[in-house]
Amino acid sequence: MTATTEKNLSTDHTRATADTAHSHGGGTVPEASRADRASSFALADFPVPTGREEDWRFTPVNRLQKIFAGELHGTGPVVTVDADEQVRVERVGRDDARLGVAGAPGDRSAAAAWESFGEALVLTVPRGHTGGRHTTVSVNGDAAAAEEASAQHVLVVAEELSESLVVLDHRGSAQVSQTVEIDVRDGAHLTLVSVQDWEDGAVHLSSQRAKVGRDARLKHIVVTFGGDVVRMTTDAAFTAPGGDVELLGLYFTDAGQHQEHRLFIDHAVENCKSRATYKGALQGQDAHAVWVGDVLIRKEAEGTDTYELNRNLVLTEGARADSVPNLEIETGEIEGAGHASATGRFDDEQLFYLRSRGVPEADARRLVVRGFFAELINQIGVPLVQERLMAAIEAELDRTMEAARR
Template structure:
C-alpha cells in the first residue's frame, strides 16, 4: 500500500519564524502574502515543477495551458435560472470583470489574457432565489485543436440568497476563471462539479471576495477527468464575513486531482472553515490538497480551521496533503488544521465482518461512512444525490477488485 502524506511543519509558520519587513509589517519569508499576483502573463515564467505552486502538479501534462495561447473554442455554457436573476454575455472590456482579484499563477493569467466573452450572473439586491441557477458547461462538441479560456462572474448583491451550480461534462482542455462577488449580508452557495470525460484537462481559479456579514458556501466535487486542478482564493473585505469551503473527490488510476485553497484574513472578525475529503484507487491515482490560511496583523478576532482526509483504497495511489497556517497576530478566536491519509480502518472492517457482513460489502460501508458526514454538510439535495450516485457507481465498479 502506497499512501503518502505531506504535512511538514515548516509550512506552518508564525511571525517569529524567519521574519522580514513587507509592506510596513513583518511576515515570514515564505509567506503567502509575498506570492505574486498580476494580470500580466509575462509576470509568470513557465513553471518547471520546482516552484511551490507546481511541485505536486504534472507539469508535462499542462504544457499547452502554460503556453498561454488559449485560442480554442471553449465548452458551451447553458444557463437555467429564475426570472429575477440576470444573465449576460459581455465582452472582456466590461468594467465589472477583474475586480475581485488578480491571477496568482501562469495558467490563471493566461485565462485572463485569452478569453473573449464572459458570462455574468447577477442575483439582485434582497432577492431570495426560488430555484438554483444551473450553468451547464458542456464540452461534448469541442475539438482538441487548441486549449480554451473561459470566464464567469457571479455577483450576489446585498442581502440576496442564492445557489449557483457549475456542472462540467464532456471533453475539454480548459483554463477557467470564476469570479465570485458576495456583497454585504448576501448568502451564496456556489457548487462546481467536475465530471469530465476521459482525457479532460481543467485548471480553474475561483477568486472570491466576501463583504461585511456576507456568507459563501463553496463546494467542489471532482469526479472525473485526466487532470483537474481547482484553486479557490478567498479574501474578506468586511467584518462578520465568513466562508465555508467543502470538497469531495474520488480519484481513479492515472488521474491527477488537485485542490489548492488560499484564505486571506485581512479584516477583523471573519470566519473560515475548510473540509475536504477524498478517496483514491488504482495505480497512479494522485490527489493533492493544499490549504493556505493567512491571518494578517489587522485580522483580530479571526476564527479559522481546515481539515483534509484521504482514504487510500488500493496500492499504487498517492495523496499529498499540506495544510499551511500563517498567523501575524495573537488576538484571534481560534486557528487550527488537521490532515490524515490512510487505508481502510482494520478495526471497522473486523467489526462489520464479525457481524456476518461480507468483506466486499463491509468495504463499501466504510467508504460510504467516510463520505457521509461531509456530504450531509453540503445541504444541497441536488448535489448530494448526484455525489452519492457517483460514489455508488465507483464502488459497484471497483469494490470487487479491491477486496
Template sequence: MTATTNMSTDHTRATADAAHTHGGGTVPETSRADRRSSFELADFPVPTGREEDWRFSPVDRLQRLFAGDLTGTGPVVTVESDDDVRVERVGRDDARLGQVLAPGDRVAAAAWQSFGEALVVTVPKNHVDARHTMIAINGDAETASAPAAEHVLVVAEELSESLVVLDHRGSAELAQTVEIDVRDGAHLTLVSVQDWDEGAVHVANHRARLGRDARLKHIVVSLGGDIVRLTPDVSFTAPGGDVELLGLYFTDAGQHQEHRLFVDHAVPSCKSRATYKGALQGDGAHSVWVGDVLIRHEAEGTDTYELNRNLVLTEGARADSVPNLEIETGEIEGAGHASATGRFDDEQLFYLRSRGIPEEEARRLVVRGFFAELINQIGVPLVQERLMEAIELELSKTMGAAAR
C-alpha cells in the same frame, strides 16, 4: 487514519511547512503575504515544477495552458435559473470583470488574457432563490482539440440568498476563472462539479470576495478528467465574513486531482472553515490538497480551521496533503489544522463484519459514510444522487480486488 497534525493558537508567526525538498535541494517557503498576483502573463515565468505552487503538478502535461495561446472554442455554457436572476454574456471590456482579486499563477493570468466573452450571473438585492441556478458547462472532443479560456462572474447582491451550481461535463482543455462577489449580508452557496470525460484537462482559479457579514459556502466535487487543478482564493473586505470551503474528490487510476486553497484574513472578526475529503484507487492515482491560511496582523478576532482526510483504497495511489497556517497576530479566537491519510478503518470493518455484513459490502459502507456528510451539505437532491451514483460506479471497479 494516520499522520494527523494539529496547530492551536500561537502568538508568533507560524507556518506548518516552512520549506520543501525538490530534486535534492531545499527551496524555502515564502510568506503568503508576499504572494505574487497580476493580470499580466509576463509577470509569471513558465513553471518548471520546482516552484512551490507547481511542485506536485504534472507540468509537462500543462504546457499548452502555460503557453497562453488559449484560442479554442471552449465548452458550451447554458444557464437555468429563477426569472429574477440576471444572466448576461458580456465582452471582456465590461467594467465588472476583474474586480475580485487578481490571478495568482500563470494559467490564471493566461485565462484572463485569453477570454473574449464572459458569463455574468447576478442575484438581485434581497432576492431569495426559489430554485438553484444551474450553469451547465459541456465540452466535446472537437472543442477540446485546442486549449480554451472561460470567465464566469457570480454576484450575490446585498442580503440575497442563493445557490449556484457549475456542472462540468464532456471533454475540454480549459483554463477557467470564476469570480465570486458576495456582498454585505448576502448568503451564497456555490457548487462546482468536475465530472469530465477521460482525457479532459481543467485548471481553474476561483476568486472570492466577501463583504460585511457575508457568508459563502464553496463546495468542490472532482470526479472525472485526466487533470483537474482548482485554486480557490478567498479574501474578506469587512468584519463578520464567514466562508466554508468543502471538497470531495475520487481519484482514479492515472488521474491527477489537485486542490489548493488560500484564505487571506486581512480584516478583523472573520471566520473560515475548510474540510476536504478524498478517496483514491488505481495505479498512478494522485491527489494533492494544499490549504494555506494567512492571518494578517490587523485580522484580530479571526477564527479558522482546516481539515483534509484521504482514504487510500488500493496500492499504487498517492495522496499529498499540506496544511499551512501563518499567523501574524496573537489576538485571535482560534486557529488550527489537521491532515490524515490512511487505509480502511479496521475497527469500522470489524464492527460491520461482526454483524454479518460481508467484507466487500462493509468496505462500500465505510466509503459511503466517509463522503455522505459532505454530499448532504450540497442541498441539491439531483446533484447529490448523481454523486452517490458516481461513487458507487467507482467503487464497483475495485472493491472486489481490494477485499481479496
C-alpha cells in the same frame, strides 16, 4: 498506516508561523509569506512553470503545456444556464468594467485564461432576493473542445442581503483554463457548488477567486471525480468585518488521474471566520491527489477564527495523496486557528465491526466509503446533485471491486 498532522493555536499564543518550509532535493527551502505571492493580469509576468516552483511542485506540468503557451483560442465547452427567474444572466465582452473585481490571477494558467477569453458569463443575484430556486450553469465539452486549449470566464455577483445557490456543472471532455469570480456583497449569503465530472482525458484548470463583504457568508463546495488533470485553486479574501467562509470539497481520484485542490484564505480584516474541510478517496495505479490549504492571518485581522481539515482514504496500492496544510499568523489576538491532515487506509476496526455482524467485506467497504463522504454531500443542498454524486461514488467502488477480483 495513517499519517496525521495536527496544529491548534489560540489566543494564548504569540506571533507564529506554522508549516512554512518544505523539502526540495534533500534540502529545506523556506516558503515566502503568502502575502508576498505575485498576482497580475499579465501573462508575461509569470514564467512557464518547470515543476520546481512551490506552487507547481506536485503538478504534472508536462501535461499542461498547451495551456501554459497562453494561446487559448480553441473551441471551448458549450455553456448553458438554467437560472432562477430573478437572477440576471448576461454575456459580456472582456472590456466590461465588472470583470476583475475579485482580484488578479495568481499563476500562469489563470493569467492565460484572463488574456484569452473573449466573452464572459455574468450572473447577478439582485439585492434582497431570497427563496428562489437554484441556478445551474452547465459546461459541456465534446471532441472539438478536447482538441485545443480554450479559456472561460464566469462572474457570480450576490448583491446585498440576497440568498442564493449556484451550481457549476462540468461534463464531457475539454482542455480549458477557467476563471470563476465570486463577489459576495454585504449581508449576502451565497452557496456555490462546482462539480468536475469530466470524461477521461479532460484537462481543467480553474481559478476561483472570491471576495466577501461585511457580514456576508460564502459556502463554496468543490466536487471532483473525472478528468486526466484537474487543478482547482480557490482563493477567498475578506474585505470587511463579520465575514464567514466555508470551503468544502470531496474528490475521488482514479488510476492515472491527477486531481489537485489548492486553497488560500486571506484574513485581512478583523472578526471573520473560515472553515475548510476536504475529503478524498483514491484508487488505482498512479492515482494522485493533492490538497494544499493556505491560511494567512494578517496583523490587522484580530478576532479571527479559522480551521482547516483534510482527510484522504487510500483504497488500493499504487495511489498517492499529498496533503499540505499551511497556517501563517501575524497577530496573537485571535479567537482560534488550527489545522489537521490525515491519510490512511480503511479503518480496520470499522470493517471488523461490520463483518462481525454478518456484513460481507465488499458491502462493508462500501458502507465505510459512503459514510466517509456522506456528511459533505448532505451539505450541498441540491437533492438531484447529491443523488448523482452518490451514484458516481458507487460507480467508482464498482471499479475497485472489479479490480480486486482480477
